[in-house]
Structure formats: structure tokens, C-alpha cells
Amino acid sequence: MRVFKFGGASVSNYEKVQNLGNIIKQFPDEQLLIVISAMGKTTNALEKVAEAFFAGKKEEALQLFRAVKLQHLDEAKYLLVTHFNPLMEQFNNFFTEVEWLLHDQPVRDYDYYYDQIVCLGELLSTSIVSAYLNEIGISNQWIDVRDVFRTDDNFRDAAIDFNFTQQQVNAIIKPLFTNSNIVVTQGFIGCTDENESTTLGREGSDYTAAVFAYMLDAESVAIWKDVKGVMNADPKLFADAQFISELNYDEVIEMAYYGAQVIHPKTIKPLQNKNIPLYVKCFADASLPGTVIHNNPVKNLPPIIVIKQNQVLLQLHTKDFSFIGEQPMSDLYEMMAKLHIKPNLIQTHAVNLQLCIDDRPDKVEKLALAASNEFDVQVEKGLTLLSIRHYNNETIERLTAGKKIELKQQSPETVQMLMI
Template sequence: MRIVMKFGGTSVRGDGFRRIHEIVSRHLPENQVVVVVSAIKGVTDELIDAAHRARRGDEREISEFLDRLVDSYMELVEVSLGREHLNEAFGIASKLKRDLERVLFGIMYLGELTPRSLDYVAGYGETFSAKVGAFILSKLGLEAVGLTGKEAGIVTDDTFGDARILLNATRYSARRAIEPLLEAGKVPVVGGFTGATQEGVMTTLGRGGSDYTATALGAALDADQVWLWSDVDGIMTADPRIVPNARTVPELSYREAAELAVVGAKALHPRALEPVWDAGIPVYVRNTFNPNGPYTVIHGKEEVNEKVVKAVSLIREAGIITVYGPSMVGAPGTAAKVLEVVGSTGTNIMMIAQSASESNISIAVRRTSLDKVYSALERELVSRGVLRSVEVEDDVSIVAVVGAGMKGTPGVSAKIFSAVAERGINVIMVAQGGSEMNISFAVKAEDADEAVRAVHDAFRLGEA
């Protein structure tokens, strides 16, 4: 059997590579295993900050950061192997540091940070994890080979910061890079989150992109399974920090999992299921720190049981923009103009609703996008008389209720909103797709946690 295993940022820190060694070793040699690793938790944010500091000319801060970065990976080596191999590992890390240093100082001298150069810097944590991680695993007894996303054959478009993997090109390149290693009994250790354009320019896949790397490699290499290891027992019925009795969801269909990923379930990158969906490759979400504990398997079967709702997810720090205007009534194309203006700001719309009177349209976006969307609508539509006014509500959270069993089941919406109303919570906005698999609604941020608990309790998701 061929398995792709991805280990997230919390899984690689501390003595994480010892745990990775234990997990991978259990499945060798009867299986072929490809390992995908993230940067140590927090490193990507620090790299992005370092890139911006470089643009501002903070030379001392750059040098201090690079030293801290090397030290953090040397700590992994020391914790996993002791001090015996530190000098050898330091040589590997120092070479990576010099490569990164050249880029950061180039940004500083030019005083310019382009999306292309930011991607190069932001993805370097995964490069460190792959190269240093492979060194650790080799010393622990595995024949591990560290590869960047580019070296592993991950081919993407040139949307820097949120690149999309080109699956056909990746299939060809990844097979050529990885198949010989697997056939030779080696364990490829691939840095997640990054790839390269067909011209060889480094790109990143968006936050949580290591999931996407793993599933793309799974599809490219015709893997039998993809395992996503993190610090939670699979995908939960709700965030256990909000709902203490939240449980692991044993099974989800691709569509259910995709809905949860899009509405903020931390266990999955929103695009992670695209590569494996058509191939029918099951994805297991497991806990590195509890490898024998409960887990979630995601597959192509949409099984409807007594649990009509599978999970409740929450997106914090959202906002709602509502546009008004009598001229909108009966005027074809007004909604399209609104969406076009919002799209021109590079903003993703999470929810949209329009009244039957056609006199107003409400959209929900991330709070960080509110100002630029408001300004664009005022400039492009209000000032030209297309709209009368734009109103903003900036203290909102979105609750998403997901489950295949909701489709065609009478009373689900009534049960959701009755449960929320009984807790004294006002619903500001509602949206439901035609699939009936996801009902999303917006509430005041201060009411968000209680709304999640209300829905979770109403559908008894905490019960076996």
C-alpha cells in the first residue's frame, strides 16, 4: 500500500520527528510512505514579518531572526538526537540560512517586497522542516530524503500567496521525482505549502497548504490513502474549546468535509479535497499525539444516518455590508455590479443574501476586508447613483451547520433557529446553498459561542 502522511506545525516541533519516526516505522517496509511536513508552528508568521522588516531596512532584526530560525531547528535536532549530530545538522541549516539571507537582504537593498519574493521567504520554514527533518529521520534509522515542494514536483499557477496546483503537470513531475525514491525503499520528506510555477518560480499554496500538498501528491502518485496528522482527534462536531463535549466525527463525505473546510474547519485546507475527490482516495485525519485514538475518514460515500447534522463550525471576525437603493428594484444587473466591485478588491464573499423586494443586498466578508470593500462600493456605485447607501456591521461571526442528512429533511432550519432563539440570540443574516448541506447564519460576535453550543445541543452532537 502507498500512503502519503502529512504532519502539521504542532506535530514537528519539540520531539516531533521522533513521533514521526515511530508512526512511519510502524508502516514500513510493507508499505511505501511519503512524508509531507509543515514549518514549526509560528515560523511562517515570523518569516512573513521578517520579509516586511527587510523592506523597511531593519538589518539587525533580519540577522537576529535568521539566528533564531536556525536555533529553533537545532533544538529539534538536539531533542531528537542529542548533541552528537549538532555540527552536521548545523551545516545543513547554515546553508539554508545563507540562501534565505541573500533574498532578505535583496529585499532590503531594493526597498521592495513583491508577491513573488514574499512567497520565496514565506515558504522557507517548510524547506527547513524537510531538510532538517530528513536528517533527523535518517539518523533515527529511516532512509529519508528531504525535498522542497519544487524538488518533489509540485507544479502550480502563478497566483502568489494562494497558488493552485496544476494536477496534470504535477502528476508527471512528482512521479519522476518521487517514484525512484519509493522503489529504492527510501522515504521522501517533502516540504508542504510550497510549489513552483512551470518556469520554476517558487509559490505558496495559502495557509494550511501542506494538506493540499499531501492530497496532490496522493493523487499524482496513485496513493491508496492520505493521512493528515495534526494535534486533534480528527474533525470534531464543534471546536472543543467552545463545546467541551464535542466528539470526533467518524466519517464524512468529500462534500461534507469540503463544506466544513470552506467555513473554517481548521483540520483541512479548503482545496485539499480537490485532488483526491475524483480519484476516490480516502483521507484520514488523525492526532499525532494520540495515534491510536479516534479519527475521521473522508470518502466518497454520502451516508445519511440518524445524525442529520454532522458538525457546527464558526468563523470569527467577519463583517456584513448591506447596500440599499430604490433604483435596484427591477434593474437587471445591479447585483452583478455589486459583486464585480467586491471582486475587484480581491475579497472573498462568504455569504450573500438579497431581499425579495430587490431593494437591498447583504454580503458577509472577513472583517479585514470591510474597509476596502466599503470604499470601493462608495466610489464605484454610490457616487454614480447606482446605489443609495452602504452600511457596515463590523462585529459579526458566522455559524455554519453542515450535514448531508439535512437535504430534504423537513424542520432542520426551524430546529436550528428555534435553538438559537431560545438562548436569546438574534440572527442577523441567513444563507443556504442549493445542496441543502450547509446552513450558515450570522450573529453578533459576542453571541457566537453560545449560538454554536445551542445548535450542537439541539442536534445532540455530543452524544454517541
């Protein structure tokens, strides 16, 4: 049993879906659970639908949604003949689910509507891929992961109920393999006990694949990407990014913690618990070995560079010039917990504290307002957070040339700098 995960770039058009089929053909006698993300930029497009709906722009939301529908219908027409009509029946059910919501008025928080709308991307992409695989003679079973993954109602970053989900995996997923070697399902999404769709956080499809591997005792997980493996920096930003052939779990967790997008922050732990290796494979050339991530030590790594744009610096100063001690820090962490804010960098001094977080305008404003009861608050936006693992002076100097450093934190292994 292996778990494969294909990202949005791997199913962004009909040619990519055909290539996915060619990869699956190379594993004719294997049991595969295949987790698939939304096609291409579909999640971004559905986010715009959710934003328009929540802003009360119903007609704009419906028009944006129509474009998403047409895109997927066009892809299906290129790929399918005998399985086209059954797919349309499935599509119509999905479309109705969202359009019914779009004709209503928002009465709940934005995050709730975000999840009800954005989850459609994965449902559409997996339906197309499953139908195409059946079309070319690769028998498979499609399953709605919302029937399997039970979560809480923390919309946009839901936590999985592992006990209930394991029961569902045993009852629903495992029996499917008695009829077929291949099961196709969605990443990124789940469902509450009240049958409301949830999402697991951006890039949560990796996490979905890891959870399935853990619960199915898979021999490995392969994440298929548009690079030849894990790189020491984003190749879209750094033309000289270096390929890394192997990493250990701890290093990848560190990379994820600092914001590297190659592996979702929650992905590694389920694999580490059962010592399941993770392969990052090249979608364009399946013959390449890719990167293997395991539990063994790995030495002599190059500098690993992570850049996070759109950062906000909150400068908090005690109003009475008292020291920042346990109680103010406890209060601040309680505020962040209530708003589901994860700090990227914190630095404390005698009477002031500096806090770097992602620029989520609704959450930034609420945190600044809540903190103003205890602190004088200043907010600075438009910053970039640079993190370098296994740094050297040459790399630091090259990446900070001409930049103004607002905040710096350094340990023997990692340096972080918040820059303008």
C-alpha cells in the same frame, strides 16, 4: 503507497518529532510519501518577519528572523548527532535565501514577499525530520517540493499547474522510491516558472498531500492531528465536541466551504476523483482508528458547528434606488475576482446587498473603494459567522443566546448567522 501528512503541532518540538519517528516505524515495509508542515507557530513567526520587512523595519525583521533560526537550531541539537553538520549546511543555504531578501528594499506587493519568507518554515521542518529519521535508521529521501509543484504567480493562494506537476512527479518523485521506501517533502509551498516561491493558502499542506496521492495513485492519505479524528466542532471552543467516525466526501467539502479548519477546502477533490480514502488519525495515539472519509453515504450526523471570527459585513445600496440586477452583481463579482476575495455569505434584496467576507484590511478597503462607484457602502467589522450543518432548534438557541443577529441565511441542511 500511502501518503502521510503531519501538521505543525506534530513537529512542534523534539519530543513530537521523536513520536513521529515512532509512528513511521510501524510501517517498515510500506512506501510512504510524507508531507510535513512548518513547526508549531513558525508560520506565524515568519509572517511577523514579512510584515516588519514590508514596513521598512529591516532591523526588526532580522531580529525576528534570528529567533526563528535559533528555535530550529535548538531543535536540531536535541535530535541529531551524526547528521547535525550536514543539516547545518542545508540550513545555511535556506537562511541565506531569506536574509539576502531582508537586506533589500520591498518593491513588489506584500503577498510576493510573504511567500518568499514564509515558505522557509516547511523547508526547515522537513530538513530536521528527514535528518532525524536517517539518524534513527529510517532511510529516506528529502526533496524540495518547489522542484516539483509548478504554480501560477497568485502569491499566497497559488494554483497548481497539474500537467507540469504530474510530469515532475513522474520524473523526480517516483524514481526516488527505487532507492528508499520513504520520501519526505513539504506541504503548502510551490514555485512559479520564474523560480519564485509560492504558497497554496493557509492549511495548504493537506492539499499538497491530496495532490501527491492523486498523482502517485496512492491507496490512502492519512492526516495526523492532535485530535482523535474529525469532531463536530472545534474542541478548543467546545468542550463537548463529538467525535465523528466516518464522513463522505460531499459532507467534508460542505464543512470546508463553511470554514471548518480540519480539512483544507481544496483537499477533497483530488481524492474524490480517484476514490482515495482519507484518514484523520490521532498523532498522540496511533492505535486509534480515527475518522475515515470516503465516497459512501453517511447518515445521522450530529450538528456540525463552524465559527469564523474576524468577519466584515459590507452593506451595499444602489445610489439611484434601482433594483440590484444582473449587471451590478456581475460588476461586484468581477471586483471580488480581481482582489481574490471569496465571499462567505451574500444576501440580496431589491436595492441593497449584504456581503460577508474575511477581515483582510487591505482587500476590504480596496473592495469598498471599488464598490463605491456603483453603491453607497457601509462597512461593519468585528463580527462572527456561525454556520451549523444538520442544525436543530436547541443548538441554534444555545449558540446565539445573548447575540445580535445581523444577517441570517437558512436552508433545510444549513443555517448561517452573522453575529455581534
